[in-house]
Amino acid sequence: MDDPTVTLSPNHASRDDDGLVMDQDQAIGLQQSSQEDHINPDEHTKMSAVMPKRRLCVRDLPFHQSSNKLRIRNSKRARMGRLLSEDWFHVFLRLTTIESITYLIVCWTVFILIFAGFYVAADTVQPDVDCGLTKNSNEILGFSAAFAFSLETTTTVGYGLPGSSNAFFEGCPELQVVIYFQMLFSILFNAFLFAFFFARVARCETRGIQVVFGQKAIIKRLRDGRFTFNFRVYDVDSRCPLVEAHVRLYAIKKDIGERDMKFEVMRLSSPNDDLGAVIYPSLPSVVSHTIDSYSPIHLNSSSGSKVEEAFHIDSCGMDLREDDSRTGGRDDYRCMVCGETYSTVDCLTRHIAYSGMLEKNDSVGKGGGAKRHLDVSLKEMKMWKVTKDKQTTGTTTGMYYEEFKSLFETEEVEILAVVEAIDPLMSGTFQAIQSYTAEDLEFGGNFAPCLVKDYQDKKSVAAVDLAQFHRVIGEGAAV
Template sequence: DVPHFVQRNLDNHQSRNRLAIENDHITRHYGISWVLKHDWYHVLLGWNTFYSIVFLLALWTFWIIMFAVFYQTIDRSSPEKDCGLGIKGNPIEFHGAFAFSLETCTTVGYALPSGTNALFVNCPGLQLAIYLQMVWSMLFNALILAFFFARLGRCDARGTQSLFSNKAIIEEKGGKWLFHARVYDFDSAKPLIEAHVRLYTAKWNNYNRPKDRGEQPSLWQTTRVLSPSDGLGSVLYTSIPTCVTHHIDAYSPLSPPLAQKSAGVVPGHGLVLREADSDTFNRDGYCCPVCGETYASLENLKRHINYTKLYKKKDKTPIEGSHQDETIVTPELTNKFVMSEDELRESLKDKEVILVVEGMEPLVSGTFQALQSYTAEDV
């Protein structure tokens, strides 16, 4: 059983669009305080709305109480001086200081508890405390406005309206193996803007082998999209149920490694290639090992070898090192990429195909992501 990055934890086989990844190492070495220090706003935005409102109200109330304590302390520090808070010789009580602090914070009119204009004349210390509370209050109001705007207008939940088929299909068509999954938007009357799809394959077999060699393991592998072609940005119109197709070719992370090795295609050198690009003459996918000429299709390479063999025979060119040399032009050279259904089933066992649909929500222009996952049993 392979671990699932994307869990299908919503009804109707959909996912909550959260990856099952924990940053164990980072949390242990940097601690949560590191991220709070550098990006506290987005940590706060990520909290549940209810908890964040409770937290912000608690913070607001805490500072009102703190300022109430300051006012009480200031008033008590010189009981004989009339600042208009308490009566001369009788400093303000806590509940009075709290009401004054609340009044200052919310700027609801202005009345001094012991109504004189002493505040404006006598007490610079008290004026400083009022000034600081008003600065704090202004900044806090700005924060709470920004927070509510961002939290209520956020679009990450919009992804739940992007629906994916429960099962993916693999069909063999004209000698090609195609992987299909379907995407459809629930709110199809209000089309998404610039929706597009990406595919990844998580491969668990041999995950540790590159690590043992001191190389970077590539657990997630980019998987090319044949339709809607990733060459054109794999853009989707999700208001109509749309098939997302991947060609399981000699370069696909889904195909069995043995079948990949026996195919006569050029190596990818770390790039993720598609056979379809050479099939349509956009790129040469086959190379003649004798003269170095490259060809887009296997048929063209075969024609080249057969034709060159014919006239080299007529020219009486020495066999060694020529197109007639069977140690160079081996029969495997013109092997097509072939695999059986059983090989493909075996190859899918350690894999999870992950579909990522991204789009823009038309009302507030926020971007979002929707995820779905297919393992061998979902195909």
């Protein structure tokens, strides 16, 4: 069952009645740090122990899907009024339909009332001239009659005038000026209404609801000892394929004892993010992330350093992946003796063994305290390679699964998956968002086959079994 929505402030927590978040101001999320609402790490640790676990992306739609809204709120929002006023159209566009229509009706009514007051003022400028707005030329124009005339002018209905005027108002130039400006503002307001409702109707963000994600994600061990994080995605409107669909993956976690939440990029191996991580969601696709030493969900990532080994080249804060070095795309290891770089541990080990053999043949001594290749233990290098590649026996795989589950629970890791594409009908870009926490993980196994041949319908050749789309089969289950 999905977690109920909890609205959290530094001093209290309250639960929504319906359990869903539809407004960012009422949602729980990341708060901007400030001196006024600072919490020390000890207090935050105590709070985390008693508060229920929360999702940044809540699954509030059927079929285990999300409404593509992040539960984030901004503290001290009153100070952002000037900033938001610079982008008032998009702020107004984000309001609900009922709120926006109510505001528009109020603005339109106020607009008519203001010009009704102008008509009353214009009629009193020349009291001896009959402008035709009253039955009697000596009668003063009342506000109700002025409101009716203002409404007629705005809507261009033309019910007629109570007086004998021909509606050109030759003797009342003040009235002509007021009518001119009211029609000008009416044209602009109608243009805004057209643009506003077109933008609301034609917006493509709701198109992302048809891009569905698998309920479960799988962490599994490959034959070479590496671990991968996998999830499945599919566009149910497959008859109208999306354009330039690509996927991104992020790991969100909080440091133990700290208030700030980490937001780290997860490199993708399938589809290859070096090629844009492009997918074809009209068919069920599996997205895979290799859990290597650079991965934010690596078992050693909680220590604060992605790479610890002495021979490993420092990432310098860049988002790297070991797949590039394994395929010869770059060098990942440096010999601490001579500085030569190599792509894999095996190449580095061969280099040290060969250089050590040459040094032994040339009788190279320890002159000046310089380190030799002979001083590097090949036995330790081989053991390091085994540990590095996670080439463990099958009996210890379950232990690693337990460690992964503990990592997700301890640091409240939430994997955020983002699919971005272009709708071919409206040519608008949209995003589909889903998240995976510890309760959404399966360990080992594979996704159940869900794409089958279908010859029952003459218009189709294949069918996607959505009941099988969420299933995980094979070895292992949730720990």
